[in-house]
Amino acid sequence: MNRYPVRLALVLAVILGLAALPAASNLDAQGKGTIKIASQSPLSGGQAALGEGIKLGVQLALEKLKGGLEKRGFKVELVPFDDQAKPDVGVANAKNIIADKDIMVIIGHLNSGVAIPSSEVYKEVNLAMVSPANTAPDVTDRGYKNIFRVCGRDDVQGPVGAEFAKGTLKARSVYIIHDKTTYGQGVAEFFKADAEKKGIKVLGFDGTEEKSNFDPIITPIKAKNPDLIYFGGIYEQAGPFFKQAREKGVKSKFLGPDGLDSSDLARIAGKAVVGMYYTSVAGPASLYPQAKQFAQDFKRKFGRNPEPFAAQAYDATAIAIKALEAVTKGGKAPTRDAVTSAVRDVKYAGITGTVEFDDKGDPKKAVYLVLQVGSEDPAKWNDNKAARILTIAAPRKK
Amino acid sequence: MDFQLLVDIFPQVLLDGLILGFMYALIALGYTMVYGVLEFINFAHSEIFIVGAFAGVEILLGLKGAGWLDGLPWPLVLLLLLLAGMAVSGLLAVTVERIAYRPLRSAPRLIPLISAIGVSFFLQDLIRLVESIWRNAFNLVYPTLDALNLRFELTETIDVSVKSIVVIVAALGMLWVLHLLVNRTKIGTAIRAVAEDQAAASLMGIDVNRIISLTFFIGGVMGGAAGVLFGVQYGLINPYSGFIPGLKAFTAAVLGGIGNIPGAMLGGIVLGLLEAFAASYLSLLTGGAFGAEYKDIFAFSVLILILIFRPKGLLGEIVRERA
Numbered sequence: 235m236n237r238y239p240v241r242l243a244l245v246l247a248v249i250l251g252l253a254a255l256p257a258a259s260n261l262d263a264q265g266k267g268t269i270k271i272a273s274q275s276p277l278s279g280g281q282a283a284l285g286e287g288i289k290l291g292v293q294l295a296l297e298k299l300k301g302g303l304e305k306r307g308f309k310v311e312l313v314p315f316d317d318q319a320k321p322d323v324g325v326a327n328a329k330n331i332i333a334d335k336d337i338m339v340i341i342g343h344l345n346s347g348v349a350i351p352s353s354e355v356y357k358e359v360n361l362a363m364v365s366p367a368n369t370a371p372d373v374t375d376r377g378y379k380n381i382f383r384v385c386g387r388d389d390v391q392g393p394v395g396a397e398f399a400k401g402t403l404k405a406r407s408v409y410i411i412h413d414k415t416t417y418g419q420g421v422a423e424f425f426k427a428d429a430e431k432k433g434i435k436v437l438g439f440d441g442t443e444e445k446s447n448f449d450p451i452i453t454p455i456k457a458k459n460p461d462l463i464y465f466g467g468i469y470e471q472a473g474p475f476f477k478q479a480r481e482k483g484v485k486s487k488f489l490g491p492d493g494l495d496s497s498d499l500a501r502i503a504g505k506a507v508v509g510m511y512y513t514s515v516a517g518p519a520s521l522y523p524q525a526k527q528f529a530q531d532f533k534r535k536f537g538r539n540p541e542p543f544a545a546q547a548y549d550a551t552a553i554a555i556k557a558l559e560a561v562t563k564g565g566k567a568p569t570r571d572a573v574t575s576a577v578r579d580v581k582y583a584g585i586t587g588t589v590e591f592d593d594k595g596d597p598k599k600a601v602y603l604v605l606q607v608g609s610e611d612p613a614k615w616n617d618n619k620a621a622r623i624l625t626i627a628a629p630r631k632k
Numbered sequence: 633m634d635f636q637l638l639v640d641i642f643p644q645v646l647l648d649g650l651i652l653g654f655m656y657a658l659i660a661l662g663y664t665m666v667y668g669v670l671e672f673i674n675f676a677h678s679e680i681f682i683v684g685a686f687a688g689v690e691i692l693l694g695l696k697g698a699g700w701l702d703g704l705p706w707p708l709v710l711l712l713l714l715l716a717g718m719a720v721s722g723l724l725a726v727t728v729e730r731i732a733y734r735p736l737r738s739a740p741r742l743i744p745l746i747s748a749i750g751v752s753f754f755l756q757d758l759i760r761l762v763e764s765i766w767r768n769a770f771n772l773v774y775p776t777l778d779a780l781n782l783r784f785e786l787t788e789t790i791d792v793s794v795k796s797i798v799v800i801v802a803a804l805g806m807l808w809v810l811h812l813l814v815n816r817t818k819i820g821t822a823i824r825a826v827a828e829d830q831a832a833a834s835l836m837g838i839d840v841n842r843i844i845s846l847t848f849f850i851g852g853v854m855g856g857a858a859g860v861l862f863g864v865q866y867g868l869i870n871p872y873s874g875f876i877p878g879l880k881a882f883t884a885a886v887l888g889g890i891g892n893i894p895g896a897m898l899g900g901i902v903l904g905l906l907e908a909f910a911a912s913y914l915s916l917l918t919g920g921a922f923g924a925e926y927k928d929i930f931a932f933s934v935l936i937l938i939l940i941f942r943p944k945g946l947l948g949e950i951v952r953e954r955a
Contacts, residue, residue, distance in 0.1 A: 450911030
């Protein structure tokens with residue numbers, strides 16, 4: 235009995251000693267301090283192709299542009315997080331991100347359904363999030379000061395698709411499938427509303443989380459024989475759906491939003507998606523005249539073509555670095571509040587166009603594309619031709 | 633509501649449901665046979681199933697890489713896939729039993745159950761690890777065999793593909809062989825004896841451990857065949873693809889009366905049909921108010937109803953209640 239207090243004291247001493255260790259090593263690393271930029275995107279799982287592209291885009295931008303900050307004596311680091319395209323994982327990562335006081339800005343996410351709950355966490359500490367890819371209106375419509383995006387919005391993208399369906403494809407009827415996520419269902423609903431307004435008959439509007447067996451969904455579609463099938467979702471699910479639909483003899487044209495904009499769609503669906511149209515807020519880097527150097531650097535460094543949204547991630551990072559440079563003038567240590575308000579003032583001529591934020595955090599003008607898949611070879615995804623390139627202002631708040 | 637449309641697509645939905653149902657039936661056998669001899673649910677069976685699919689896709693990609701895929705007749709390729717899937721899954725099931733279940737045989741029944749759940753997670757991430765190193769991919773695509781995609785249009789809305797005929801014929805064949813094995817051979821008699829009473833069976837000179845291993849092997853073989861057919865039919869697999877079909881097949885086994893072999897087949901087919909009809913018809917019948925996304929809710933509501941009135945499953949009378 236008597237020896238217990240002694241043991242307890244020993245254990246406590248060890249624990250305290252361990253706890254003190256990282257603090258001590260932290261002190262050693264203090265020059266002017268470290269500035270960390272975090273990225274969040276799916277690095278594992280079925281959407282890793284796009285997510286990995288985003289991370290590499292951030293990495294490339296950081297390596298090219300961090301010189302200015304380093305000259306001022308800061309160490310600049312990238313901290314990539316894997317949100318697995320799952321909201322709960324994104325939020326758990328977000329909590330780790332805000333706990334690391336050196337993280338000054340976060341570039342992410344890929345999925346709006348992950349970005350929205352995660353950004354609630356960033357908001358607690360007013361940490362700036364610059365999104366390369368989230369198109370759901372709610373990402374910025376909540377009016378948070380710290381949320382920005384460099385891409386367009388689904389309440390524009392949906393109607394751009396509907397306009398194309400009516401005007402160019404001359405579709406009279408459409409069957410809409412979506413993936414029940416904030417993003418997929420959202421953009422499908424915007425498409426549906428506008429398609430109905432334009433007089434396209436909507437033969438069905440179905441959500442599904444199915445990933446492999448689409449037979450029972452395809453059978454009624456085939457019987458109704460729509461001119462067009464619109465898939466509001468991500469390529470990982472759209473791929474097998476389109477493939478099985480063609481195998482079952484469905485002859486309708488295919489259309490979808492930017493979630494389909496990945497070479498993995500061609501890898502999964504092969505010749506079933508050749509000729510498919512998709513709207514996008516990104517598209518291949520080759521479409522942007524200023525992104526030529528970026529595409530070459532990317533290929534040289536990582537040994538593959540940049541996926542769509544990698545160039546957008548590069549620009550989002552460049553904007554973050556510009557804001558960091560603005561707040562660290564004279565070697566001042568940055569704060570999250572200062573960075574957040576500096577991002578809003580950045581006007582930046584990037585590789586995908588000039589970005590300037592409005593009061594919500596949307597780019598004042600964004601690019602919307604309609605592209606067509608040209609080949610079943612995933613390596614040729616970046617050769618997909620644009621059928622339309624539009625620049626449209628962000629919708630104003632009602 | 634378009635009544636004509638409902639009638640027109642009926643045969644097609646029936647076919648879709650049967651394909652799915654036979655796949656569930658093949659997987660459900662693994663659950664039910666193991667339950668029959670050990671009264672324990674092998675939750676790792678969903679991974680044993682999907683490993684068969686991975687074995688198949690590796691063979692296909694290997695053949696394609698070597699340029700032999702177009703030269704070989706498709707029935708031979710398919711046979712090769714099935715044999716590979718069956719062998720790999722069967723051996724895996726035996727290994728899992730040896731390592732994770734046999735040492736726990738005398739433990740309380742919840743302990744091997746937890747071990748099974750652990751094996752399930754372990755296998756999922758093991759497949760993911762191996763595939764990400766080996767292929768650097770998460771989703772693997774079954775290369776298309778053009779001959780299998782050949783379709784016969786019966787009417788404007790109904791067609792049968794070679795693929796779906798192959799799936800049904802292969803599944804029926806497997807089920808028939810299993811039936812003969814269990815009911816007409818000495819081994820089958822031994823399996824049934826062990827299921828009845830392990831102690832008495834061992835007194836009769838039956839090597840109980842060997843029979844249990846064999847049961848796992850047979851269940852794994854069925855699961856592996858289902859995995860290959862799943863891959864061929866639906867075209868895309870990932871390390872987590874096995875989970876949902878596995879869960880459904882387990883449900884099918886319970887529906888048919890767990891421990892009962894014909895029950896697992898019946899349960900699988902009933903569940904497959906319910907699911908297919910719900911997914912295709914709900915939206916049409918309710919004018920879009922309930923879409924295909926409610927298929928599982930509908931299918932499982934029916935299951936609950938059936939189990940309320942027949943708690944031991946459709947063919948479950950033979951299962952003895954344990955005190």
